[in-house]
Amino acid sequence: MSATQPAHDAPATHVVAARRFSCDGGEGALGHPRVWLTVPHDTGWVDCPYCDARYMLDPAATDSH
Template sequence: MSIQPPETEVVDTFRVACDGGEGALGHPRVWLSIPKERGWVECPYCDKKIIHKTAAAD
């Protein structure tokens, strides 16, 4: 049995919101800032990896 990798999303802003995306089964909405030097951030609730489009090309 293998573990599914966390979901990833490519965005074009450095400030993003994550709510788990599953309505009532999600999590509280959190606002996250993507560090420009790293180019991505992970949601502390669902481990979703959010990547800025400038870092996605790497």
């Protein structure tokens, strides 16, 4: 397994337009605490530590960080 290969399949995958964003589980009161995540330059994706949703940076996104 390399840094660019996910360790597991994600329950949901989302494409984000910014490298830094927040995740709250998207379930309202049934979600999880809001966490701020940053998509690493070397992988192009990050998994939420609470809900395991995978966020991939849109290739057309501008890198403001």
